Amino acid sequence: MSNGIAPDHVEAGGGSFQGAVRAMFDGIAPGYDRFNRYASLGMDEGWRRAAVRELGASSGRVLDIATGTGDLAFAAERAGAEVVGCDFAAEMIRIAASKATEDCARSAFHVGSAGDLPYAGGSFAGALSAFAMRNVRTILGPVASEMHRVLEPGGKVVILEFTEPSIAPLRWGHHLYTRVLIPRIGGWLTGSREPFDYLNRSIDEWLSPDEFADVLRAAGFDQVGYRLLSFGTVALHWGTRASGSD
Numbered sequence: 125m126s127n128g129i130a131p132d133h134v135e136a137g138g139g140s141f142q143g144a145v146r147a148m149f150d151g152i153a154p155g156y157d158r159f160n161r162y163a164s165l166g167m168d169e170g171w172r173r174a175a176v177r178e179l180g181a182s183s184g185r186v187l188d189i190a191t192g193t194g195d196l197a198f199a200a201e202r203a204g205a206e207v208v209g210c211d212f213a214a215e216m217i218r219i220a221a222s223k224a225t226e227d228c229a230r231s232a233f234h235v236g237s238a239g240d241l242p243y244a245g246g247s248f249a250g251a252l253s254a255f256a257m258r259n260v261r262t263i264l265g266p267v268a269s270e271m272h273r274v275l276e277p278g279g280k281v282v283i284l285e286f287t288e289p290s291i292a293p294l295r296w297g298h299h300l301y302t303r304v305l306i307p308r309i310g311g312w313l314t315g316s317r318e319p320f321d322y323l324n325r326s327i328d329e330w331l332s333p334d335e336f337a338d339v340l341r342a343a344g345f346d347q348v349g350y351r352l353l354s355f356g357t358v359a360l361h362w363g364t365r366a367s368g369s370d
Contacts, residue, residue: 142212142239145259148322149192149213155315156193156216163309167354171284172199174353175252178362179282184249187274189238189267190256194220198228200252207231208248210241239263239270246276254284257336258326268343275365281345282362285336286327289356302327333359 152159160168176199179186184205188197191209193216201207207230211217214235221233236242238253238260251271260267271281289295302324331339333350336359340348345363352359 142237142260142262145322146212148318149211149259150215153193153213153215153219156219157195159309160195163306168195169199171353171358171360172196172254174360175254175282175284176200176203176205178360179250179252179280184279185247186250186252187241187243187248189241189251189253189271190259191220191233192216192254192256194223194231194233196252196254197231197233198223201228201231205250208243209233210236210238210243212237239266241270241274243274245273247274249276249279251275251279251281252283253281255286257283257285258330261326261330264339265343268339268345272344272365277365278367280362280364281340282360283336285359285361286330286357287333287352287359288327291356294355294357333361336361337363 149156164171172195175196179200186200186205186207188194188200188207188209191197191211192213194209197207197209197220209217209220209231210233211220212235217233217235220231224231234242238256251274253271257264257267275281306323307321330336333352337348337350340361340363344365346366348361348363350359350361
């Protein structure tokens, strides 16, 4: 498997919201990795490792949906998986492909929409996604259905997403951090504050972990569950495509 962009798989449609989000991520792509390190206080690497462990990605072909600059794909490859990363932001994909090293040279990266994945049904043993579901919330049902479709029977999806702590003092501190500090950090690192104001709004508007678990069940996933990480600021979700499902 070689690195490379698949230009024939660019996203078509998705509405003005999806187009605006895609343009935003293309714009902040050069500073995106630094932002993740600073804004997560270095915890983002641990979150990705937790997702890969939950998936059990040591065998089979794995799809990283909305891969961004590829860090989750590379983490899964280091664990032994054969990984394909897909994202609708072409600049993110270019950066992901450029980051491949001798140790992580088998991951392939394609431009494509999470709501209309450019892969045949049952193509993957597992699927991953990190902090992207909020960005496709206007097409969340189709995205969940597409994740289910591309998995082989018995395949598992694992998704990281932000959430709000249920304990009031932690929630207040989380609001301060996301509403005040995150936009300033993002603006300093990328030269644009507006995308990180959007990040804060998207967390506020996002589903609760139980509500998102219901979305996965509605898409046909079995054995759906989640656990909270980092004082309840991140939810690690999972679900399985039932063996024998069409």
